[in-house]
Amino acid sequence: MSLDKSNIISEREIKSIHLWMSKMKRYKDLSLEEKISKCKRRLKLNYKVIGNGKHRIVYDLNNGYVLKVAITNWGVENNKTEFDMYTNCPRQLRNNLCPVKEHGEGWIIMNKVDTNTPVDSKYKKKLRQLKKEFIENGINPKDMWRENLALSEEMEIIVIDYGNFHKID
Numbered sequence: 344m345s346l347d348k349s350n351i352i353s354e355r356e357i358k359s360i361h362l363w364m365s366k367m368k369r370y371k372d373l374s375l376e377e378k379i380s381k382c383k384r385r386l387k388l389n390y391k392v393i394g395n396g397k398h399r400i401v402y403d404l405n406n407g408y409v410l411k412v413a414i415t416n417w418g419v420e421n422n423k424t425e426f427d428m429y430t431n432c433p434r435q436l437r438n439n440l441c442p443v444k445e446h447g448e449g450w451i452i453m454n455k456v457d458t459n460t461p462v463d464s465k466y467k468k469k470l471r472q473l474k475k476e477f478i479e480n481g482i483n484p485k486d487m488w489r490e491n492l493a494l495s496e497e498m499e500i501i502v503i504d505y506g507n508f509h510k511i512d
Contacts, residue, residue, distance in 0.1 A: 349445050349447070350445070351404065351406070351408055351445055351452050352450075352452065356386075357447060359385070359386050360386065360412055360447070360448075361449070362385065363382060363385045363386055363449070364413070364448060364449040366385060367382075367413070367414065367415070367416075367449075371415070371416075375395075375397060378415070379392075379400055379414060382412065382414045383400070386412065388402055388410075390402035390403055390404055390410065391403045391405075393409065395414070397415070397417075398413060398414060398415045398417040398506075399412060399413055399414060399418040399421060399422070399506070400412050400414055404455075407455055408444060408453065408454060408455055409454075409455045410451075410452050411425075411450065412449060413449045418449075419448070421506025421507065422449065422450065422506065423446075424506050424508060424509070425451055425453070425505055425506050426443050426446045428440065428482070428505055428508050429441075429443040429505075430443070432480070435476070436482070438499070439499065439501060440502050441456055441493070441501050441502060441505075442454045456493040456501050457494070460489055460493060460494055460500070461494075462489070466500075469499075469500055470492075470500060473500050477508070478511070481510055481511045482508055482510060483510075483511050484502070484505070485507040486505075486506075486508075487502065491503060491504035
């Protein structure tokens, strides 16, 4: 998908994101809450915010997808990393990454996945095994915390935030 086109969000919404991206650096010294507030006011998107981290804000698109918009330069890099990681990782690991549908400068659209994950010993064992598989395939699975994970319908672990993963040199 081109950086400037989407089958999921409108051209107006993409323009709004581009405008935010052009202004984002002005707010680098603000608190996280202030950045999020500025971002939401600038974007004027008609979607519910369902979460945020230090570098991105997440909107529920109400159609089975989420939109992650960068609120910092690091957020821009997180979006690029998720696209690159999903596109280029080994197939067996891709099944454990939340699918990327589209991306552009400062934004990425991914499947919306329920984030309820258990904390039992079986789950913890699966998580350790999955981390090991990523490392064996040359990927450092940084930030593989419970809040960044979900379960598929088949009860397999899905990483929904892998913007801080990186290839091991």
